[in-house]
Amino acid sequence: MTWQLFVFMLINGLCQGMLLFIIASGLSLVFGVLRVINFAHGSLYMIGAFLAYSLSTLLSGESLLGFLILLLVIPPAIAIIGFVLEVTLFRRVYREEHLLQLLLTYALVLILDDSVRVIWGGDPRSVTRPDLLAGSVDVMGMALPSYNVFILVIGPLIAFGMWFLLYRTRTGNVIRAAVSFPDTLGALGVNVSWVMTSTFMLGCWLAGLGGVLTAALSNIDLGIGMEKIIECFAVVVIGGLGSVGGALLGSLIIGTGLTFFQLPFGRWALVFPYALMALVLVIRPWGLFGKPER
Amino acid sequence: MDHMTSSSRTQWISGITLIVILFVLPVFLNEFGRTGEYWIWVSTEMIIMALFAMSLNLILGFGGMVSFGHAAFFGVGAYTVALLTKKADLPLFLALAAAPFTAAITAAIVGWFCVRLLGLYFAILTLAFGQLLYMIVFQWYTFTGGDDGILGIPRPEILGPTNFYWFCLVLFLICFFVMKMIVSSSFGLSIKTIRENMERAKFIGINVRRYQLLNFIIAGAFAGLAGGMLAELNRFAQPDFLHWSKSAEPILASLVGGMYSLAGPAIGSTVLIFLKIFLQQIHPSMVELWAIVLGAAILVVVLFAPSGLVGLYQNIYKKFQS
Amino acid sequence: MEHGKWRVLLTLLLVILSCAFLVSSSASASDVIKLGFIADVSGIGAPFYKSQKAGLDMFIEEINAAGGILGKKLELVVRDAQLKPDVGANMARELILSEKCEFLIGPTSSAVALAVSKVSKEFKKVIFFHTSNAEAITTTNFQPYMFQVVPNTxxxxxxxxxxxxxxxxxxxxxxxxxxxxxxxxxxxxxxxxxxxxxxxxxxxxxxxxxxxxxxxxxxxxxxxxxxxxxxxxxxxxxxxxxxxxxxxxxxxxxxxxxxxxxxxxxxxxxxxxxxxxxxxxxxxFYAIDTPQMKVFVKKYHEKFKDWPADWAIMAYDGMTALTEAIKEAKSAESEQVVKVLGGLKFNSLRGERYIRPIDHMANVGxxxxxxxxxxxxxxxxxxxxxxxxxxxxxxxxxxxxxxxxxxxx
CATH class of the missing domain: 3.40.50.2300 (Response regulator)
Structure with a gap:
């Protein structure tokens, strides 16, 4: 492998990692505050992707403006769906055992995924990339799609935004406090249920954003939710449940790993995320960035 | 419980009646030609999936441990039968006998790592191992046939649809009574003690990890047998048998049927399979809505009746008594 | 602890049995030839399915308008295999046993086709493949009840x-x-x-x-x-x-x-x-210059306001071959039809074609x-x-x- 190819593959892998991070960080954040593993996160991501497709057909989305509208409209729409789900369903099971929580979110997967089938049918869809992002840029004499570069820019922006929100704002302080000391938070006069609802909405917003970005990256079909949630799981477990920084690290490891291992290992490269996930769980169950459970 | 003796007598009578009905069922169904043959096939599948659900419930209901990787052992059993009969030309009965062993060995390796973790982390680690095994089976094209699976598992001449049904029913009943014995043995009591109060179990000298591991292996073995039987019924094995969404099926069955009794998951599984086919028979397009119906049903159970059908029945029965 | 569970089981079983027979009592008329189509309706096969269905529908409509085959009308029953072999095999079984289909039509995915072919063999029902085309279907997994009108891999x-x-x-x-x-x-x-x-x-x-x-x-x-x-x-x-x-x-x-x-x-x-x-x-369609293709394309375009994709044409050809075999066997039963499959000549939209006896592969390039x-x-x-x-x-x-x-x- 030449060093040019190495750099090219690294950049390409980081793009994949960034997209994964956007989706997985939502899952991790929700777990951190709500202590619920939301299987339906993948379904919300899928709904975001399909909504983006439908809206793009109305907007004739080849223009940059059309694509920006998708980016601005779809994620909040998913956040609103999240709001409804949190208030009507999730809230009722926070005190229940893990199994019932998992089953509740799994039931949502069944309902949401099948609703997508009923509404959009089984055809694969995609969103046309805006003209500005449809071409490619030269990296070390090789062509890299401009759209990947775009994701590579968006990803760190989101990461920075989340860092800023969590560490530099009052809301962030409350959210972090909710992660570390869920029991004492109420005593401090914070409206805990509001914190939970807004965190859940933020998680869904990220899922929606990931959906929009995916719809223009590749084809979308009925299976993407189930597939993505497992990838996100791997990311979140490797990085540490509830840790956004860990999700970033986990995403980048998996994104670059999948790109690099493809060449020497072929199809076996796809085993890597799960092998790493199991390994981390065995050696360090709380993940690379997480803290042991009290 | 003052009416204990009378209720246990009715229990015996209904139990035996049920077994007799199950045995004569195919004779009756055969009167209906092809439709009957279809329902024999469906009933066989129900029996197998009931066994799978019951095997999971040894860990889930009795052990109080949520496993999202149980399908891995089911799949290992299925591939054992497929590979041994197809590639090693072993007779079916030997292959089927080997299925619980390979599944148990796999469960021992996976379980050895998993039982060291508790609660949610246990669930996630089982999921990780399950997916890992799934991916290995999926990618190992030369050995497992990858995405194509293994097709055309031979079937001995004497095992026509009806005979195979009886064969599965006998296996199921044997497993049922073995499980009943396990659950009511001192081992079973210890497992339940661990579920109720792990600290107390440790205090009274139960080696928690070893008991949990043993329970995990036993459950894996039964799942492997169920997997082997399903492979033989379908006459093929495929990677989907190990997928995590397959692991969810017995959990849902246990939830619907009730996880604190032995037969609950079996009932739940049967009801679910039947509902699905019933929907399809009403109109093929109704199958499209199956997942929505199932999801809604689970929501209702989770929110309003977490003890399942059997629990519901017991509640109604109690109210009726008083 | 186990209180009452037997009775639950018993009641349940009775309910199930009674439901089962309420549902499946609908008898099928004998003046209809039922064709079970195991399709890959959703996912990456979705566009193909639409074309296949259009080709089949058109053929069936034409035949039925002309009085059917051996005086019997054709009827299509469709099931979605979702590109999954196990689902496909279950659907095939259901089509044969519950829907009483005498002939099967194959799916898009070869993996599903391989699984379905086993079911066709088990129940001795003729199946044709018009889109799925792994060569293994005709070689290492050959069984006489299948034939293929699509160029294989x-x-x-x-x-x-x-x-x-x-x-x-x-x-x-x-x-x-x-x-x-x-x-x-x-x-x-x-x-x-x-x-x-x-x-x-x-x-x-x-x-x-x-x-x-x-x-x-x-x-x-x-x-x-x-x-x-x-x-x-x-x-x-x-x-x-x-x-x-x-x-x-x-x-x-x-x-x-x-x-x-x-x-x-x-x-x-x-x-x-x-x-x-x-x-x-x-x-x-744009490159095959036969008179029958011209007629077909014109009719197809009039009916669907669209051009026929390869899948519509091959599904149509498969139906031509099957009905030809039914006519030659003078029977609408798979057991009879299978006897005339080897060597069968049929007039496809792609020109005169025949089914090679050794592997039931039509000579389609x-x-x-x-x-x-x-x-x-x-x-x-x-x-x-x-x-x-x-x-x-x-x-x-x-x-x-x-x-x-x-x-x-």
């Missing part, structure tokens, strides 16, 4: 090796879906190429899961060894996604991609499709050409300079088939 892989061996490229990279179809096809291509052009080097084979639509991690690997040409064994939605994503990676600047450029795929890719790529189709813009079709590209590679030139010899069939267990 061997004919395709070897046919394209024949076509591409005349090109100057010496370094190929291969990419394909990781299941029966992809493996059969790329293996045939590699073997035939080695025979015809020993100087050609296969640099790498990249396997992608069937249905995977994000190629970002695979395309750089495909290009890493700098191939001069690429042979891709994808189809349908997956191929379309591959082409669209390959473009900004500069794949086409580096190496031309050869693959299955059927009408549905070309339509789905639209003007993202590069010009000048050598590819093939299984039954391109591929149509190779080069992608180009066309004045009649503004929204998508078609292929020009299309030439048929006749099946006889590239299919397995009878001896080879016999050898492979003997390996079957």
């Amino acid at each position: 061997g004919i395709e892989g070897r046919g394209m090796a024949l076509v591409l061996s005349k090109k100057p490229y010496k370094k190929y990279s291969l990419i394909g879906p990781d299941y029966a179809y992809g493996h059969d096809q790329l293996e045939s291509f590699t073997k035939e190429m080695a025979k015809r052009r020993p100087d050609v080097q296969i640099l790498d084979t990249v396997w992608v899961k069937l249905g995977e639509s994000n190629f970002s991690t695979f395309i750089p690997t495909l290009l890493a060894k700098k191939p001069e040409a690429i042979y891709a064994a994808f189809w349908g939605g997956q191929l379309s996604a591959f082409i669209k994503q390959a473009k900004p990676y500069g794949v086409f600047k580096q190496a031309p991609v050869s693959s299955l450029y059927d009408l549905d795929m070309l339509r789905a890719t639209g003007l993202d499709m590069p010009e000048g790529l050598t590819g093939y189709a299984r039954a391109p 591929i149509y190779a050409g080069v992608t180009a813009k066309s004045p009649e079709h503004k929204q998508f590209l078609i292929m020009k300079d299309v030439k048929e590679v006749p099946a006889e030139e590239v299919w397995l010899s009878v001896e080879e088939v016999k050898k492979l069939q003997a390996e079957q267990k």
